[in-house]
Amino acid sequence: MSGSEFDVVVVGAGPAGSATAALLAERGLNAALIDRAAFPRAKPCAEYLSPEAGRVLERLGVLIRVRERAQELAGMTVVSPAGRRFTGRFAGAVPFRGFSDRGLALPRTVLDADLVAAAAVRGARVMERTRLERIGGANGRRTVEIRDGAGTRTLTARLVVGADGLNSRVAEQLGLTRRGRRRRVAFVTHMAGVAGVADVGEMHVGRGAYVGLAPVGPDLVNVAVVLDARGPIPGSSARERFESGLHRFGGVMERMRHAEVVGPVLAAGPFARTTLRATADRAVLVGDAADFYDPFTGEGVYAALRGAELVVEHVGDLIERDTLSAEALAVYDQARRDVFRSKWLIERAIAFAIDRPVLFERVADRLARRPRMADLLVGVTGDFVPPRAVLRPSFLAKLVL
Numbered sequence: 001m002s003g004s005e006f007d008v009v010v011v012g013a014g015p016a017g018s019a020t021a022a023l024l025a026e027r028g029l030n031a032a033l034i035d036r037a038a039f040p041r042a043k044p045c046a047e048y049l050s051p052e053a054g055r056v057l058e059r060l061g062v063l064i065r066v067r068e069r070a071q072e073l074a075g076m077t078v079v080s081p082a083g084r085r086f087t088g089r090f091a092g093a094v095p096f097r098g099f100s101d102r103g104l105a106l107p108r109t110v111l112d113a114d115l116v117a118a119a120a121v122r123g124a125r126v127m128e129r130t131r132l133e134r135i136g137g138a139n140g141r142r143t144v145e146i147r148d149g150a151g152t153r154t155l156t157a158r159l160v161v162g163a164d165g166l167n168s169r170v171a172e173q174l175g176l177t178r179r180g181r182r183r184r185v186a187f188v189t190h191m192a193g194v195a196g197v198a199d200v201g202e203m204h205v206g207r208g209a210y211v212g213l214a215p216v217g218p219d220l221v222n223v224a225v226v227l228d229a230r231g232p233i234p235g236s237s238a239r240e241r242f243e244s245g246l247h248r249f250g251g252v253m254e255r256m257r258h259a260e261v262v263g264p265v266l267a268a269g270p271f272a273r274t275t276l277r278a279t280a281d282r283a284v285l286v287g288d289a290a291d292f293y294d295p296f297t298g299e300g301v302y303a304a305l306r307g308a309e310l311v312v313e314h315v316g317d318l319i320e321r322d323t324l325s326a327e328a329l330a331v332y333d334q335a336r337r338d339v340f341r342s343k344w345l346i347e348r349a350i351a352f353a354i355d356r357p358v359l360f361e362r363v364a365d366r367l368a369r370r371p372r373m374a375d376l377l378v379g380v381t382g383d384f385v386p387p388r389a390v391l392r393p394s395f396l397a398k399l400v401l
């Protein structure tokens with residue numbers, strides 16, 4: 001193969017793309033991994049990893065390094081608009097155990113750079129500062145037009161993997177997206193001096209908004225403000241909008257009296273796009289490019305890593321056999337549905353409740369009184385309790401009655 005011919009070109013080197021490239025290269029495939037950014041690079045994210053994410057990080061050989069620089073989280077605390085509070089513990093009183101009894105929180109600059117390095121170590125050809133311009137197809141191959149410091153050139157591949165995130169250009173160019181209805185925007189930064197931070201992640205829900213707090217280092221807290229983009233958000237810069245959003249949360253603001261912002265404020269969203277399916281001829285999507293999780297459940301990184309495993313498991317031998325029509329790749333769509341469908345349902349149910357304060361207060365009240373139910377629900381978002389455990393009619397009835 002020449003320097004521009006690959007078995008697979010993976011577009012985007014976030015967790016989904018790096019993990020996919022690493023696992024395909026490990027299988028002996030000739031994989032290129034391109035990203036418009038140079039690593040380490042920041043990514044707007046609340047920077048919490050569910051306990052089950054550790055399993056895939058271990059498979060990728062980065063868990064020890066990641067753990068060394070991460071804070072461990074014992075669970076999640078949720079605070080309702082009226083101040084009702086419940087905590088679900090990962091090592092709670094439930095008959096399920098995850099890969100670990102702890103979640104992890106660490107800056108994405110660190111995590112993502114480690115994952116890119118893991119892909120390179122396994123033999124993927126990493127091309128940073130390289131932007132996807134256009135995807136085409138010719139002679140039974142995908143063509144990938146890229147632009148880097150030297151200009152524009154074309155790579156060819158049997159398969160293109162679109163791992164280019166929320167506003168995936170790959171998905172758009174392949175006609176796999178449509179506009180969704182939900183519209184939230186997020187502003188995220190790191191702060192020092194936040195009072196009362198313990199070894200749990202926190203979600204504070206307000207009207208049409210929520211704030212996440214996660215300790216990501218010694219006296220360093222990730223603060224993520226997520227707002228309904230349909231309402232007014234005072235401020236012209238990301239920093240001003242972050243601050244005006246945060247001021248809606250009196251309880252959180254009290255703990256910020258001596259706190260200061262110690263990094264850039266990053267903006268993301270609006271999250272309003274949905275993907276019709278994750279496959280086309282000689283192309284698959286993975287991670288946020290395939291479907292975006294509302295940040296509330298903090299599952300995006302796990303879904304990205306798990307999605308990478310599904311690509312390798314279900315598409316790996318199709319690449320080797322060069323059988324990559326949309327029909328042949330439908331097995332990957334099906335596998336994604338099997339693994340993620342129940343989680344999509346729960347995510348939608350949580351988003352529904354967040355937008356309905358009366359319902360949310362009722363659910364928060366029930367979960368505050370029934371810690372085992374809170375453990376189960378947080379275990380589902382931690383990716384180690386099967387969703388069916390909370391989709392049972394008896395569980396749902398106890399939540400609202």
Ligand SMILES: Cc1cc2nc3c(=O)[nH]c(=O)nc-3n(C[C@H](O)[C@H](O)[C@H](O)COP(=O)(O)OP(=O)(O)OC[C@H]3O[C@@H](n4cnc5c(N)ncnc54)[C@H](O)[C@@H]3O)c2cc1C
Pocket residue numbers: 011012013014015016017034035036037043044045046047048049050130131132133163164165166169186187188224226268269286287288289293295297298299300301302304
């Ligand atoms: C506010 C917020 C909070 C969140 N909090 C959490 C959380 O606490 N826990 C959690 O698990 N998830 C969280 N998520 C979700 C999580 O950030 C994503 O699900 C995760 O980053 C998806 O990984 P990915 O690899 O699919 O995409 P990304 O991490 O977005 O990576 C995509 C990559 O593609 C590259 N790219 C894009 N376009 C091009 C192009 N044209 N050419 C070349 N490269 C390109 C980008 O530079 C980027 O590096 C949050 C998301 C938001 C917005």
